[in-house]
Amino acid sequence: MGDRVTLTFRRFDADAARAIRETVEQIYRDSYVDAIASGDPFDSVEQFMHRFDAYTSRGSGFDLVVAYTADGEPAGQTWGWPLRPGTAWWGGLVEEPEPGFTKEDGNRTFALSEIMVRQALTGKGIAHSLHDELLSARPEQRATLLVEPDNATAYRAYEAWGWRKVGQLHPGWPDAPLFDVLIRPLTSSH
Template identity: 30%
Template structure:
């Protein structure tokens, strides 16, 4: 999952941004391909990478973006004013349930049913520039993606070691339904050992009325 908002370093000049001026715009596949480098720049500017690791993070982001663009139903939103303030993208979870491969234990029945009916949308990246004044931009981006696709349930995976991102998703109403194991970077020829991820879902829309109470949020061990 992409980096979320961070505070600018002390002494760093902030880029003025009005929350009311930030607008959301949907890009098609061709536009997303054309803006790959700009989106990667946004990722680096928004990341919490240690000095010297920016290049590696940028290349990893570009591989993920390239792979997701090829997926059926891929959709990307950008938030912009005079420059990009953020982006979010994802794709519909396949009905056969391949998204949940590697889930530890039994998938909740409601999640399995919504997946089979085609009402689950996976949000695979959320990036928000640290200088935007729109404190609610990340939430706006994810809700707009789900609404545009008439999804009843959002799904995402968060590295269990990334406590900042995990806590942010919980604060937006996402529910932890369990652990998953995935290759750390499935786009490389020889992926390293699987990483432990938390599977999160966000009930959205009338089909999930009352489901928010079904999932018992669990803190990672």
């Protein structure tokens, strides 16, 4: 692993996140260079920002954390939101792992939707720091995320950070691939 960098974190709710939309887009462009270049419509900047706009327009408790380097440059970002009753999140679940698994009340599950680090800064522990910063303030019982089954780098990290696979899900977004569903218990002082 490369040298760690000194980071500061800033938290943004949905309104504040929309106010830094250009920063969010630039971090995505600098983090997913190869995916964007692949031409896959799901990974296009336009589709990514469309999803971001949808996430931040729901009034859903959206929570964004941006990491900044000592010189004030954005290094990476992560975000998610609590799953509300009737959430569409579980709509594409291939098979329910256990009865009641998808029952949400707004306090049970936090959906970690994105975590990314600018390509020039990978290998410095930034993704793990972002992950921990976002989840440390969450009062929910558990967190969930989706990962592409062939993303070995992300998978290794998530397993090391306490996540476990519980199923597969195909989101309702256009051109979305089939993802593995991971779950992690959360601890909180609440």
